[in-house]
Amino acid sequence: MVTVGVLGLQGAVSEHVRSIEACGAKAVVVKKVEQLEDIDGLILPGGESTTMRRLIDRYGFMEPLKSFAASGKPLFGTCAGLILLAKEVVGYENPHLGLMDVTVERNSFGRQVDSFEADLTIKGLDKPFVGVFIRAPHVVKVGEGVEVLAEHDGRIVAAREGQFLGCSFHPELTDDHRFTELFINMVNIAVAV
Template sequence: MVTVGVLGLQGAVREHIQSIEACGVEGKIIKRVEELETVDGLIIPGGESTTMRRLMDTYQFIEPIKAFAAQGKPVFGTCAGLIMLANHIEDREDAHLGLLNVSVARNSFGRQVDSFEADLEVKGLNAPFTGVFIRAPHITSADPSVEVLAEYDGRIVMAKENNILGCSFHPELTDDHRLTEMFVKMVKTSKTKLSV
């Protein structure tokens, strides 16, 4: 049985758990570092990236999540989670986790009041996916090793590199579980490889 964790420090944690369970696998809220050992993949949800970093520092999550990803276990960052994954953040000296070889700009699509939904063509999906954008970042540049999965208005809003997946929007705030399913497939593949 595959178990997918959701970092439970801040953000739309419950909605991610519901989406994971809708994909037929177990979801688990992760609030302590040692709980990382009990899951096969990890979602870092949206929220406020500065607050999330402070909480990750307080609960000493930075190095353990890097080690988790270094084992080949998949990590999926949504909205602020994408900012946490990026190895460069515009207007900031240092990155957070630095697991995805991209540069990101924060709040690219305006403030909370400018939130919107848009239909996105996502590589690997046979029909558009509705992205919910709330104070969303976007990827300003990506290394050649990074596969761009979706763009909106000429901006990269979803990308994948090996076992790391990131998107600018909130897939958990819709009833469409295809992106969670995409991540669950990554987790299942990785678990099979790691158990060999």
């Protein structure tokens, strides 16, 4: 059984834990840098990207997260987590982790009051998936090695590049665990290599 961590500094942490466990994997809330050594994959949850970045800096997670990625372990960013993963963020000089070859625009679907749900056709899933969008970003541009997994209203809302998976929506806020399962499968493959 693989162990999947959820960065537990801020955001929808317990919902991701529930989703990971529903997929038959072991979930760990990561609050200390040392815990990164004991997990096979990591989810960067939704929340507030600026706050998360401040906490990443305060608790010394920046370089350990980059080392975690450099070791080939899979990372999955949802909503704010996608912003943290992106190599470029519109309107910002420097990225956060800068790991995934995508350009992301923050809050591109409006404010909190503009939150919505939409049926998404996601590559790799046989039936539509309900995406929950809350102050969601979207992917403006993808690099050469990035596979677009889903779009909504002509905007990219899910993508994958090698060991990195990112989405604009909150898959953990539904009882449909298929998108989390996509990530668990990536972790299983990485562990098997």
